Amino acid sequence: MNIDTMLSQILYCLSGFLFGIFASRYSVISWPPLLQCAPYVLFIIAAFTLFPFWLITRTEAGGFIYYATLLFFFTKGYRADKKG
Numbered sequence: 001m002n003i004d005t006m007l008s009q010i011l012y013c014l015s016g017f018l019f020g021i022f023a024s025r026y027s028v029i030s031w032p033p034l035l036q037c038a039p040y041v042l043f044i045i046a047a048f049t050l051f052p053f054w055l056i057t058r059t060e061a062g063g064f065i066y067y068a069t070l071l072f073f074f075t076k077g078y079r080a081d082k083k084g
Helices: 003-026 036-058 058-083
Strands: none
Touching: 003 036, 003 058, 036 058
């Protein structure tokens, strides 16, 4: 493994982590009326399907880090919503 491959894998993992944090900002949805929650639902669908598939085509490590980060923060937000 040369230095270029190693650095690109590190950068893809970092981007997966940062995009996972960005996508999990809607981890708790209060479910407003149907027309107002449509953007939230579309964003969650894109966060769990479209972007990870695009990232996995580049590198499997970045896609795995993205899913792990996204699921961690979604479950953290879900538990906070249940308590509060």
